[in-house]
Amino acid sequence: MTDSDIADTISAFASAATAARSIGFDAVELHGAHGYLLDQFLWAGANSRADRYGGNVPARTLFAAEVVRAVREAVGEDFPLIFRFSQWKLQDYGARLASSPFELEEIVGPLADAGVSVFHASTRRFWEPEFEGASLNLAGWTRKLTGRPTISVGSVGLGGGDFLEQLRGSSTEAPIGTLDELVARMRSEEFDLIAVGRALISDPDWPAKIREGRWSELQPFYKEELQHLV
């Protein structure tokens, strides 16, 4: 992308967010995860730029920070702006943006300063520690480093293989997993919100059953249910 492509893209993000607000949405979420455009700048595996947008972690974060700043200016101070990000990429599950809390802070710090109100840390299993030496997951570390509310996600309500393994066929069934660990992590304020994907595909009443303690009525998720969607 040339400098002019970058300027056009930043203003396109800002006008899309303005449109979302004007037609009545309550928040916007910028997709900075999974190998999409913002993530291609963030990730050393995709970003080989020799200009100010490439090189070290702060340079690779600049484009996403400029997008966030433009969106924040466009939607105003009080409008929730969520930033979704991930270590893993669709083309490389083992990829990492940050190999230490220090590197993570170099990414999420400038994004928070630019105007992110909530971070959505996309992980495949919410219970996995992000870095050695602490049990915090990626959302937990991001909350600790930025003080911003965070959303966690990944195999909530499911046991067995995660969603990528199921899509690739190496695991077919996700039996219902225990929610005790999730509840414990939320009670300890590791993160503020939890996102739920596949459990809702197999059981649209999942939130109501959880709220009412009807855990024995939850329906397990099977990979076959995805084949109608992908």
Ligand SMILES: Cc1cc2nc3c(=O)[nH]c(=O)nc-3n(C[C@H](O)[C@H](O)[C@H](O)COP(=O)(O)O)c2cc1C
């Ligand atoms: C069929 C399917 C399609 C998905 N498509 C997207 C997508 O387009 N963008 C995205 O950010 N995440 C996508 N995801 C990931 C989900 O947003 C979510 O992070 C993931 O399923 C983990 O949550 P879960 O374990 O509760 O299902 C998809 C997941 C599945 C199963």
